[in-house]
Amino acid sequence: MPSPTLFTAALTAALAFAVPPAGAVAADAAGTTRDSAYAVSAETADPSAGATTWTLEPASADGPDGRVSLRHVIDPGSIVEDHVTVTNFSAEPAVFALYASDGVISPTGDFDLLPPGAMPVDGGSWISIGAVEGATPRDGGLALELPAGGSATVPLTITVPEDALPGDHPAGVVAELTQDDGGAVRLTSRVGVRAHLRVAGDVVASLQPDEVSATWIPSWNPFAPGSVEVTFSITNDGNVRLGADSAVSLTGPFGLAPAEATTTSREVLPRQEMLTTVTVPAWPLVLGTGSVDLAPLVVGEDEITAPAAASASFTVWTIPWVQLALIILLVGGFLLLRLARRRSAARVQARIDAAVAAARTTEQQAVAAN
Missing domain, CATH: 2.60.40.10 (Immunoglobulins)
Incomplete structure (x- = not known):
């Protein structure tokens, strides 16, 4: 053995x-x-x-x-x-x-x-x-x-x-x-x-990000960020193999809460594509805007010149469902508490009014008796 x-x-x-x-x-x-x-x-x-x-x-x-x-x-x-x-x-x-x-x-x-x-x-x-x-x-x-x-x-x-x-x-x-x-x-x-x-012949080196999609994954902790899962294809539309450094960036409205995640693909063969998924941390700011940026890499001992970087943009709805649910619970609890207090105060006031009315009636009856 x-x-x-x-x-x-x-x-x-x-x-x-x-x-x-x-x-x-x-x-x-x-x-x-x-x-x-x-x-x-x-x-x-x-x-x-x-x-x-x-x-x-x-x-x-x-x-x-x-x-x-x-x-x-x-x-x-x-x-x-x-x-x-x-x-x-x-x-x-x-x-x-x-x-x-x-x-x-x-x-x-x-x-x-x-x-x-x-x-x-x-x-x-x-x-x-x-x-x-x-x-x-x-x-x-x-x-x-x-x-x-x-x-x-x-x-x-x-x-x-x-x-x-x-x-x-x-x-x-x-x-x-x-x-x-x-x-x-x-x-x-x-x-x-x-x-x-x-x-032998003309060498064409080219990588492109294609079919970019983004999915919002909220966190169940309302005080922690969620994440955006970005899936894209790295398409080698040239005729030589290339590697790639991929950077996925994401920001909220007006550039708020920027975040980035990176990954490396060792090799993408010519006339083929590689499906890649990157997860980026994100706060629920309703709408996120991002980009996938590819930096092609020469693989191994290949004697070629790496092509220019390529990019593709995307948008994703980052609805704060958990935070909205928390707000609804807080507002609903506050309104219910306020309504309960009003009802309690109304019941107390009704008893007071009844007591005052009873006292006046008794007083009036006493005066009439005299």
Whole structure:
């Protein structure tokens, strides 16, 4: 059973979809399942079956070469050769499926590939998995059985179409271990190497905030601020990946009670968008006016110039419902108390008047008797 340290390193590397230059990061399949549509690492359901630990690394024809990813700038219609090495560190033989797919960004902001079974239509479809002795073709890739401690270097051919658009076409290659638990559930674990594929040509870097909406969330404490939840899409309408620092600002009428909240998106891929939500503290001043300001960031080792900042404005009703309810309760209580006092005073006055009238009647009767 691999050590917890190795497993932690493996899971971190898998989720980042990159392999450090040292090349010793592995995927470990053991324990309980962690598989999902966006995960790139999972665990088998039966620890007693043993653990399978493996790596996938960028390589030359001679083996791992210390690169973190596959990075190429390619002309349309060109072909590039590259390699990856898969290594089985386990004490038992294992079969791995190798294939390529398109890059996406998961809802958590991490780089990932399309879910298993989804067909690539962009950069992933350009990568062909080459033949390896003892391997068999499988769904656009190959199935490769490795003995305990064995490794194999797999050739890749990247063929760029003549009509490929300039810019980034994110992709990756994965080594997938699929295990059948004997029932209807199949648990899939995969680790991968990212492929930064850029087609030569005019680079257009652009990020825009779109579809901004704001929702007022009052506080049940009438003496504390509420919050405004601002949701917006960061749309990459250029052809290269970018990160973004997002600042959401909000003020009440006449600039009262300004507030701001920030967030950072590590990466938004070209021709894709990322849904982002930011919560800003706000006082209930009836109407709030705000803006979403994006400051694009260059990602990693990309050699581009970050575009100018972009912004979008919004308004939101911040009705002080709790405070109004408190005022209604206070005013209503005051009016009820005042009405009760008036009624009490009227009853006392009525008794006084009745007593005075009775006394006068008695006095008049006494005078008449005399």
